[in-house]
Amino acid sequence: MTLSSDLAGPSVEPRVIRKQYAMQMAVERTRLLYQGSLLPTLFMLINGLVCAGLLWSPQRYFLVSVWLIWLLSLVALRVIQVAAFDSAIPNRQAHPIWIRMFLLGSAMTGLTLAGAGIALVPADTFIQQAWVFGLIGAAALSASVAYAVSLPAFLSFTLPCLLPAIAYMFWGGDEQQQGWGWFGLILLGALSVVAWQVNRLIDRGLLRRFQNQALIEHLQQAQAQSDQLNYELAREIDQRRSAEAELREAQVELENRVAERSQELSAATQALGKSEARLALALKASELGLWDWNLQTDEVHHTQIQELFGLAPEYVTAMLSHLRPRLHPDDVPALKRALVEHLKGRSEDYQIEYRVRHGDGHWVWIEDRGRAVERSDSGRVIRMVGTRRDISASKGLEEQRQLAATVFEAASEGIVILDPHYTLIAINQAFSRVTGYDIDDMLGHNVVDLPCSRDARRHYNVIHQALEQHGSWQGELVETRKNGELYPQWLQLNTVCDSRGKVSHIVGFFADLSARRESEERMRFLTHYDELTGLANRSLFRERLGEAHQRVRQGGRRSLALLHINLDRFKLLNDSLGHEIADQLLQKMARRLVNALPEADTIARLSGDEFAVLFDAYGNLSSLARVATRLSAKLRLPVTVDGHELVVSASMGISMLPDNAREISALVSQSNMAMQHAKHLGGNNFQFYTESLQASTLERLHLENHLRKAIEEKQLKVFYQPKLCLATGRLNAAEALVRWEHPTMGHVPPNEFIGLAEETGLIGPIGEFVLRQACWQACEWQRQGLPPIRVSVNLSVHQLRQGKLVSLVRQVLEETGLAPQFLELELTESQLLDSVEHIIATFQQLRDLGVKLAIDDFGTGYSSLSYLKRIPVDYVKIDQAFIRGLGEGSEDAAITRAIIAMAHGLSLKVVAEGVERAEQLAFLKAERCDEVQGYLISRPVQAADLAELLRKDADPL
Secondary structure (H helix, E strand, O other): OOHHHHHHHHHHOHHHHHHHOHHHHHHHHHHHHHHHHHHHHHHHHHHHHHHHHHHOOHHHHHHHHHHHHHHHHHHHHHHHHHHHHHHOOHHHHOOOHHHHHHHHHHHHHHHHHHHHHHHHOOOOOHHHHHHHHHHHHHHHHHHHHHHOOOHHHHHHHHHHHHHHHHHHHHHHOOHHHHHHHHHHHHHHHHHHHHHHHHHHHHHHHHHHHHHHHHHHHHHHHHHHHHHHHHHHHHHHHHHHHHHHHHHHHHHHHHHHHHHHHHHHHHHHOHHHHHHHHHHHHHHHHOOEEEEEEEOOOOEEEEOOHHHHHOOOHHHOOEHHHHHHHHEOHHHHHHHHHHHHHHHOOOOOOEEEEEEEEOOOOOEEEEEEEEEEEEEOOOOOEEEEEEEEEEOHHHHHHHHHHHHHHHHHHHOOOEEEEEOOOOEEEEEOHHHHHHHOOOHHHHOOOEHHHOHHHHHHHHOHHHHHHHHHHHOEEEEEEEEEOOOOOEEEEEEEEEEEEOOOOOEEEEEEEEEEOHHHHHHHHHHHHHHHEOOOOOOEOHHHHHHHHHHHHHHHHHHOOOOEEEEEEEEOOHHHHHHHHOHHHHHHHHHHHHHHHHHHOOOOOEEEEOOOOEEEEEEOOOOOHHHHHHHHHHHHHHHOOOEEEOOEEEOOOEEEEEEEEOOOOOOHHHHHHHHHHHHHHHHHOOOOEEEEOOHHHHHHHHHHHHHHHHHHHHHHOOOEEEEEEEEEEOOOOOEEEEEEEEEEEEOOOEEEOHHHHHHHHHHHOOHHHHHHHHHHHHHHHHHHHHHOOOOOOEEEEEOOHHHHHHOOHHHHHHHHHHHHOOOHHHEEEEEEHHHHHOOHHHHHHHHHHHHHHOOEEEEEEEOOOOOOHHHHHHOOOOEEEEOHHHHHOOOOOHHHHHHHHHHHHHHHHOOOEEEEEOOOOHHHHHHHHHOOOOEEEOOOOOOOEOHHHHHHHHHHHHOOO
16 A cells, blocks of 8 residues: 555545454553543442441341442452453453453443442432432443443443433332432433543544554655665665776776787887877877868868867768868858968968867867868869867957956956065056056056055055955055045955965055045035025024024023025016026025125025025014015115026015924924015015914915815805996996805905915816806806807916916817807906916917907006007906096096097907996996996896896896
């Protein structure tokens, strides 16, 4: 049986395994029965003695004595049986007599206990019954569990022990005895279940143990077989070695015989033999292969063909057909030329180097020499003789030398080779580049005497000692170039020993550390300073700020002031003039900061156009105000950058510690908050941080968060203020206005959130929402049968800067289906100054789409009339500030009249906004104003209300 079948047996054929181990399991059960019977036997003896003591009375002396003697006899027999079984040999223990004797003893013991329960127990004393039955039951329980190893043993004891007593209890007729009978039946059932379960577990354990034992035995047998095979294999190897030794001896003997025969032949032809021997020795010593080529038959005879080409001589008998196919294709032309030159008599000898494919597949280099030795009558060569030798090793060495020489010269590090006395033998080009000395001027000199080895000369003793003890040394030196410049050098020296272990050469490698040192210094500088301006960077600023804060905490009266500076409109300059000019401007502003603030402890550049100035100990608020005023004036002076004269102002915020803040983070955030407030006020000023400023900032932040949520939750709505055409008296247009109805704050005025939206960039999505809603509503009014009107939508400079306005308008018109002439886009006059050329190009593209364009709040800005002439607009809206003052004096009337005349002169239509009184309307009508809007016409209303106004206007009856 194989090992695999033995391993698979327990899981595949359990019944076969059980039969296989039935005999062993029977013997093991018998052994377990005998070993486990001593304890229950002793327990029964003790219980029997106790029962005898409980039942001892004059009426039962004889009966109890007989029963006790019988019990003692059974116990003694069981002990004798156990001792005899233990002393028997394993083969004798397998005899069936042992199990039979055990079953007989168990049955007799059970009957003995049953007899005590039937004959000895008094029928009228419950206490004695309980004790006796309990002791007998305990003895039966212990014996039953111990005998559960074998079900026959269990039954042979339990049935005789319990069944007679149970039957007697039921037949007695007494209720108390019947109760004990039921108790016996319950005990019998419980013992049977326990015995069955214990027997199953023991059977499984025995089966598994025997299977494991069999597997171990099989593995031991396999190991023994393996050892036997190894022994036989070793013996066979020894036999083969003996046979090989015998063959070698036979070969030696054969060679000896051949040698003797050769000697005999050489004696006959002594002269020829000596010559051939010399030639053979010479060829062998020179590793040459001799060849003799007959050009007429292409036959070739050669020696050393096996050593040179790895081919058997019998397979190479023709030069052209056998050897030529094995030539390297790149070497064939050169070989042909050399052979033809010699055959034509143009060269004295034939000599060539070529590659041949070896028998094992690799290429070998061959040096081939030959000469024509026989010619025909016509002078044609018919026989050549020559030699071949393998030069692959020398070729490899030559390639390695060339490679080493190339690496030596091309290395970026300087390399020097010294003799044991430190005399320069070889130097590469890198050494010359680094030191500035020519190679020819250095060779042959002792390195200690060279002017470029000043520092090495000082450390000569240490270097020499390290090379003698360890064979190497490395370290950093400060050496001198030819021009006298000092430079850091990393030098590494290693000794090279010959075959006798003596130092033959010293090889040195050195690198110029100048660039690395400069890079390290550069990195250290960039770690703490701004590369563009040379000011402290954010990291160094925070470090200095922390140190100053620590001094404030320790000094008591000392205080800090932080000045946060942001250049006004720097992004516009950057976008307009380019990054290069913007960088030059930042450099000049940084120099102005340094020159204007000599009392500052730290001046840092925090980001693109943001600077911070730290005053470690300021006097008072007035001194800070004077410093800020002086700085603002100096920064605002005109500066010329690349031909551009620029005026740059700054917004500054000032915060103090401990007056305003106790911690550094609060100091920084408060100064930034004050700077933002100064920028919000128009720039070119400075602001001190105050509690009210923080409250205002928090309020704006709170409002910004609500505005973002309003856009997401669609809390914004579009209202429409109609425009009246004075020529027709009809409503022909409406301006779309955004309104915000907050769930808790109620109506939020536009002047509170429009400016905030401009600052935070939220005006983009708001403007897109108004544009889409207005175009859709205009189409919806037309679908309702109302006369088509023009809708006006206000633009923001943010939308113009994004560069997507034209594509957005085109997309919205296509999606809503509104004709372009019914859409009007308005831009405030003051916004025209921001990227005029870009606005002109954008307006021209919108004009090409067919969209109407208007300038809002005309007269309040600073735009040039030349710009107005170039910008392609259709409408000019007069600011309501002029309309409101029409009845108060002649100045507003004159301005309004001039605007209308100028616009009409430029073929533009005029719209007056803010008309609230009849006299204003009469004036505008008299001056031929084209359209008006205001509370006199209508307040801004929702879309449904405007639709109702349009219906009434179309059908006044």
